[in-house]
Amino acid sequence: MTVILGQTFTGISIGAVLLLIALGLSLTFGQMNVINMAHGEFIMAGAYTTYVLQKSISSAGLSLLVALPVAFLVAGALGALLEWVLIRRLYLRPLDTLLVTWGVSLMLQQAARDIFGAPNVQTRAPDLLTGNITVIGGDDPLTFANSRLFILGLAIAAVVALSLTLRLTPLGRRIRGVVQNRDLAEVSGISTSRVDRTAFFIGSGLAGVAGVALTLVGPIGPTMGTNIIIDAFLVIVVGGIGQLKGTVIVAFVLGVLQSVLEYSTTVSVAKVLVLVAIVAFLQWRPQGLYTLRTRSLV
């Protein structure tokens, strides 16, 4: 019983990581239709931000908390810059965007290598987050890792914040308007180029926040982005492009599926089975879990 509960929690926590890395992408790729291959490097930028901050703020806990907003700004600024310099010239040319952003991702990786060195760097996690809490005690205890709980909380907070922004703020209304009908939005007096840049800023900033979270579970190095970008795109595509709801559900379903399969088989086999399941699902619903046809975006 504890095994089942433990694995379910593991699955949910894998889902939370997937959700965090895919959330920003659901805005830039899902809603704005920009295939940004450099999204993984924005995550990396967030992770390195944590590393740099920890050098000047000695308290591990405080530096982590400070890193969240700072990483959002750093990655967001990188994203806005990318949008302003390159992507805005390529809005109707998705394949070119793919190649250009892939090139940018390689440049960012090399930049990280030149600035921080090729080996991975390490951050200290606050003591509070390296432990775990015991949910069921006894001989076969069920424990939840604190770092995973933190990431889960962060993912939920990010989803709520993004969803509220899109639904309730004037900015959110403008973004949704531009996504639904760019021309109509423009003739209604909305500066679509400014909306694009802001949306890109938020999407990339969320990648930075994901980077901070990843320092708690994985390595921090120049190539960390390439390892996760594929998973992020999978979540978006299966969830249905332009659908926040789909992204959230699919991230958790894939996480639980992965953890259950990993437990009963091996990691490699589980990865294969998850991909097979995704391919089969997309055969059945090529448009993803939720379709773009709905009027509501949130």
Place this chain on the structure above:
Amino acid sequence: MAGAAALTAVVVLSACGAKTDAEGGSSDAAAKADTSGDTVKVGLLNSLSGTMAISEVTVRDSLKLAIDEINASGGVLGKKVKPISEDGASDWPTFAEKANKLIKEDRVTATFGCWTSASRKAVKPVFEKNKSLLFYPVQYEGLEESPYIFYTGATTNQQIVPALDYLKSQGKKSIYLVGSDYVFPRTANKIIKAYAKANGMKVLGEDYAPLGSTEFSTIANKVKAAKADAVFNTLNGDSNVAFFKEYKSAGLTAKSMPVVSVSIAEEEVKSIGSQYLAGQLTAWNYYQTTAGEANTKFVKAYKAKYGQDKPTSDPMEAAYTSVYLWKAMVEKAKSFDPEKVKAASDGITFDAPEGEVTVDGASQHIYKTARIGKIGTDGLIEQVWDSGKAIKPDPYLKGYDWASGLS
């Protein structure tokens, strides 16, 4: 670590085998090493770019240090040694191509380098065809002997088997195996399982993660549920970071369930973080803290040349040692001719930083002392056990009854 080659390497290997054959066949009359003049050239073949550069650059630096020292004390047979460095670029066909270049164009007398087993297997036919010598400095999975390669890193009976002996002596009766999914961990685990069966140890589970995998919560849960006495870790690279973070989060400690790793040296400890590693065990033949005057001198010279914050590690030490062994062989043979050097190799000794090492002429491996170390909070590794004497290399594990069914 040796063989950190990824699945791609296997695919690439077959392709490059054909390639080197074509290149090597054309001039079997092997360009003879150029030993006229007052300098003699040696090749340094390491990845200076690509994914393996992190590790291999340190080996190259260490080789250069040895060559500088030798030149400062008069060279070899009165000739200065001139290193020619080539970049294998973490790409196995490139290694074969550069090996060819070093032998034929630069006419080097010997070559030092390679890290992954895949790169070694790629250059092996080139050195054999041209009858030129390669000194290979990294621990590997054994089951290989080449007449033109000297192996100065550990083979399995000098690293993995002693590590198991140590666990047994500590009363560990059950182990859990975690490794990256490619040839080195799978071969190593085959050996470990055979050992366990013969020694009454239980293997409670065996899990592989793809190279580069960074999601280890399930494996940590499995390990925890298995309640093994110890974990034997053959993970490579980035995966180690994620594995140890998850291990700690799951509440597992070096006290409750120690992990023995065979791919984590001083450099890796730095990137994983001693916060997660303190107290865990490693199996190598050399640590920066290894006692002895030769090591004090080596560490001091290395830091003086490359920076005080640079640690020294096992493969670097084996590389450093390989240059001195080559020098001793040449001096004994009084010739740079590979055949004469090989003939002179048996019994050559060197007072290496890891202690005295002796060349076993038959297998062209060297006698090495096995050492188990405990990772400290300062990121250095302290020895907790050693094999007492240098162990005779046995790449095919012929001296072990339980290993008869392997390979």
